[in-house]
Amino acid sequence: MVKQISVFLENKSGRLVRVAQALGEANINIRGLSIADTSDFGILRLIVDQPDKAVAELKNRGVMATVTEVIAMEVPDQPGGLAKVLAYLEAAGINIEYLYSFVEKQSRDAIIMMRVEKIQEALAVLEENNIPILSGERIYSL
Amino acid sequence: MWNPKYEAMERDKLEKLQFLRLKQTLEKVYQLVPFYGEAFKKVGIEPGDIRSLDDLNKLPFTIKDDLRDNYPYGLFTVDLNEVVRIHSSSGTTGIPTVVGYTRSDLELWAELMARTLAAGGATSDSVVHIAYGYGLFTGGLGVHYGAEKVGATVVPISGGQTRRQVKMMKDLGTTLLACTPSYALFIVETIEEMGLSPEELQLKTGVFGAEPWSENMRQVIEDKLKIKAFDIYGLSEIIGPGVSYECPAKAGLHLNEDHFIPEIIDPVSGRVLPEGTTGELVITTISKEALPMIRYRTRDITTLTRNKCSCGRTHARMAKVSGRSDDMLIIRGVNVFPSQVESILLEMGETAPHYQLIVDRVGSLDMLQVLVEVSDELFSDHVRGLEKLEKKIRLEIDNTLGISADIKLVEPKTIPRSEGKAQRVIDRRNL
Structure with a gap:
């Protein structure tokens, strides 16, 4: 987180x-x-x-x-990339309070910061679907 | 109940007693105190013109300045050789006011405080810890003599040295705590700092007064100390603590009507308001000897009800004091006290945030804007959460005051403060 x-x-x-x-x-x-x-x-x-x-x-x-505390995840930087991730969360009944993107210079992926009420459930859904989650240390040192 | 004969006296009997005592008091002050003699003559009234309790409103008011103008002994009805005690309220405006008690006044005071403490759970088995200041302030000694009259074991510890106070309470098996509500909160913190839990103390109840406090504060004190907390009310000009007190029903404070007659007036017109209306509390003492008070304007804002309480007491109940009439604003014809807004804000958390009322006139309409500084407790990471907070405050103000206000959340420390106190009201109207 x-x-x-x-x-x-x-x-x-x-x-x-x-x-x-x-x-x-x-x-x-x-x-x-x-x-x-x-x-x-x-x-x-x-x-x-x-x-x-x-x-x-x-x-x-x-x-x-x-x-x-927010979740940072990597989403493929291509059409439909975000939609796919959101659909997983939607299907699991997880409500997103807000999100915004965070552009990393060296990567082909986009980083999305996301705030949800049910943080643990959201993390589980992302893991199940192999969406990379970035740690705090990683984000602070980018 | 300490004294059921009087505390639960049938109302018609009580009113007969009140009238009898009122007449005696009026005759006395009219004869003996030049100030009252002149004040009565000025409005063309003699004690004989008061033929029933309903005539009370023909009498002139007495105000705090009258005590100052007649400082120190000008309003006393007895010679100093009959006065056995002096108390004083410092006041923030210079000249103090002085109040005096005869021996029988002190007995009366002890009786009224015995009623107060008994309603708050005191018996001869209680150990009573009195952390009100002793000295010229009426708090310490007022509670003291009441607790002794009940037969409790009295610990006259006064204020300060809080860690020692906690240790004493623990060692002595204190069951009843008497202090200001803010000091009770400080005791809560000290108990936590000392690594103690309230279960290690024997405390069962507390009687708290001498300053305004909210229901929210009561909740915190009751939860953290594991006690029942009772509100008590009084002012030195009337007698000190012992004017009114809460019973276990916690449905208002019973005002000792066999010794004091309360009225509620409109602070602007001075007109007596019907029962249940919010206004300024006015009290006439009808049995005090050294310093009787006729229609004393307390400046405290409250409401009165005379319905019989479930506890069996018949004396009128006053609501928790909600403000001071000196601070009153009139907005769209509605009387508004900054402290009413403060108590609404207090209910939003444990401590009231800084706030400011800005009154302006747009066209012919008064507008009220309430600025509220966002505190750690109120801040939310969500726009929706903050909007909800604004809406909640707006609705509460509308419910309580009957006027719609614009609520604006502002950053911390942006409301100007003078000597640590925030400026509560800005009135931009040219009236």
Whole structure:
């Protein structure tokens, strides 16, 4: 499983840059990100090389941040690649809360970060169907 | 029940007793205290004009400033040689207020606290740990004399040195804890830090008061200490703790009506409100000697019901105090107390997040926006979770206050604070 950082952001100027600067100054590298937002606020989800340090740094600066566990999996980078994986999960009745992609430079596969409620069940389904799952260490060091 | 003759007195008898005692009190203050004499004359009232309890509302109010203006002894009805005790409330605004007790006032106080503690489970077998401050504050000594009257074994430990307090409670087999609810939470943490479990203590009940607390806090205290927690209410101007107390039914706080007459008023118009309506609590003391109070405005916001309680007590019950009338806002004609919003937020977690009410007028309509700082406890990684939270707060505010508010979640520490306290209200209306 991979530690993702979830950050609460108000929807106004300067909020995102503050977070990015804080991480930069702490020498933390952002590997991937996604934002979900409404008209009032957003949730920034980050994959970084040092997740625990990143949360501590952000909290120190008064930013609301927590660690959320997500699954990282490799999906063939070709038409229908993602659909196939999603169909396995769908068939097993596993509800996906959100997902986003994470582009790896050296690989032919796409990396997908995925958050589900039933993490253990989801991992079992992926293993059964030989979908490669990437560890936290692997993702942080990409 | 400590004193069923009075605590469960039939209401018609109780009201006769109240009227008799009220008349005696009015005659006395009218004759002996220049302040009351002048105040009554100003509205053209003499004690003889009060012919029934319903006439009480013809009398003028007494407020905290009247105590300050007559500092220290101006409102006393007896000579100092009859006063055997002084207490004082410091207040945050400079001049303190001083209250006095005759010997019989102290006996009355002990009686009322005995009722309070007995309702909270105290008997002569109890070991009562009193961690309210002793001294000018009424908390410590007030509970103390009540616990002795019940015949309990009293441990007058006062505040501070919490680890030692926990050790004493364990060693002495304390069964009843009396302190502020926030100190009870601190004791919970200390017990955990010391690696003890509540089962190693003999605690069965606790009586907590002197500050507002939520049902959620009660739940935490009851679960963590494995006790039943009772709310108690009082203020030094009336007598101290012992004005009202919860019984095991936990359906409001019984107000000792054989000694105090409560009313609920609209804090703006001063009009007496019908039973069951939320407003400011006003109390008239009818048996105190040294410092009687006529229609004292407590500034505390609550409701009253006079229905008989399942415990058998007949005295009126007041709801948990939900705020202070000084902080009241009028939004779209509805009285709103910031603390009402605070108690709603408290129910969302163990501690209330920082919040701010912003009132504005768009066209001719008042708008209320509530900013809520996201805390660790409230934060969710899901947009849906946060939207649900906003909706829950909005619905609760609508249910409780009857007005719709716009809820906006904001980042931590973005609500301006002055000296550690957040500024609760911004009113942008030009009224």
